[in-house]
Amino acid sequence: MAKYVTEEATQQIGKVSEPRTYEVERGAIRRFAEAVGDPNPLFNDEKLARKTHFGGMIAPPTFCRSLGAPILDVKLSMSQFRGLDGGSDWEYFEPIRPGDRITVQSKLADLRESEGRLGPMVFMTTEITYTNQYGEVCAIQRATGIRY
Amino acid sequence: MASRQVYFEDVEVGSEIPQLEKEPTTQQLVKYAGASGDYYQIHYDKDFALKNNLPGVIIHGALKNAFLGQLMTDFAGELGWLRKLSVQYRGMDQPIARYGLKATKAKRLLRAVQLSSFHPGTRDKRTRAPHARWMLIMAA
Numbered sequence: 001m002a003k004y005v006t007e008e009a010t011q012q013i014g015k016v017s018e019p020r021t022y023e024v025e026r027g028a029i030r031r032f033a034e035a036v037g038d039p040n041p042l043f044n045d046e047k048l049a050r051k052t053h054f055g056g057m058i059a060p061p062t063f064c065r066s067l068g069a070p071i072l073d074v075k076l077s078m079s080q081f082r083g084l085d086g087g088s089d090w091e092y093f094e095p096i097r098p099g100d101r102i103t104v105q106s107k108l109a110d111l112r113e114s115e116g117r118l119g120p121m122v123f124m125t126t127e128i129t130y131t132n133q134y135g136e137v138c139a140i141q142r143a144t145g146i147r148y
Numbered sequence: 149m150a151s152r153q154v155y156f157e158d159v160e161v162g163s164e165i166p167q168l169e170k171e172p173t174t175q176q177l178v179k180y181a182g183a184s185g186d187y188y189q190i191h192y193d194k195d196f197a198l199k200n201n202l203p204g205v206i207i208h209g210a211l212k213n214a215f216l217g218q219l220m221t222d223f224a225g226e227l228g229w230l231r232k233l234s235v236q237y238r239g240m241d242q243p244i245a246r247y248g249l250k251a252t253k254a255k256r257l258l259r260a261v262q263l264s265s266f267h268p269g270t271r272d273k274r275t276r277a278p279h280a281r282w283m284l285i286m287a288a
Binding site for chain 2: 028031032034035036037038040042052053054060061062065066068082084085086087088089090091092144
């Protein structure tokens with residue numbers, strides 16, 4: 001075991017990416033909701049959303065997926081590998097609204113290895129933080145990528 | 149948002165969450181690729197997918213995640229707030245997959261509701277659909 005996740009590799013845990021900032025466009029929120037097939041007026045209709053306690057349109061829960069997270073350069077002794085998306089744990093604190101400037105930063109949170117159906121698999125957990133222009137953390141996504 | 153607002157007091161262990169039906173097509177995968185910026189070819193290029201030992205193009209895990217988000221924000225209503233959402237992908241699905249997203253086992257927590265879900269539409273298949281746990285903070 002621990003063929004790829006060497007002690008040297010685990011020293012990369014905690015590694016942080018450069019921040020990247022995006023402006024959230026109203027049309028991008030609508031297009032995302034349309035692609036998912038979500039007609040909720042909160043994500044589609046400014047006029048109706050204004051009447052809610054949110055006071056206007058907000059982004060749907062997984063809209064953050066469209067705000068590309070900086071990819072961490074994690075060194076593993078795998079010369080060739082395939083990648084899989086293993087899943088995500090989300091926490092939501094503040095709504096993301098049209099016109100917001102969201103800063104996205106990635107941190108290597110965990111590196112694990114196990115023997116699976118497809119042979120040795122490396123599980124890489126990246127903690128992605130989405131912060132608005134007021135310095136409020138809107139969401140945190142802990143995304144698990146699988147390399148095999 | 150069309151249905152009536154659900155409050156914390158309305159939810160008990162075993163409460164049924166209204167089901168959400170989804171049947172993602174290859175066209176929806178292309179739309180999702182464009183909207184999310186995930187252009188990994190396994191989601192729209194059949195030859196590429198076959199070369200990668202896949203049975204054909206596969207549905208973005210993140211799209212299934214988005215469906216779960218929709219299930220929960222529909223249930224929470226405009227006064228609710230989705231506080232946590234967790235998803236693990238247990239298998240790969242090809243379009244057109246049919247999902248009946250349904251939540252079961254509502255657990256009462258202090259001013260919060262924790263639920264777990266399954267997709268009965270894909271239960272009998274070898275690939276198991278994503279499993280999710282989440283917590284909803286409902287409006288007071």
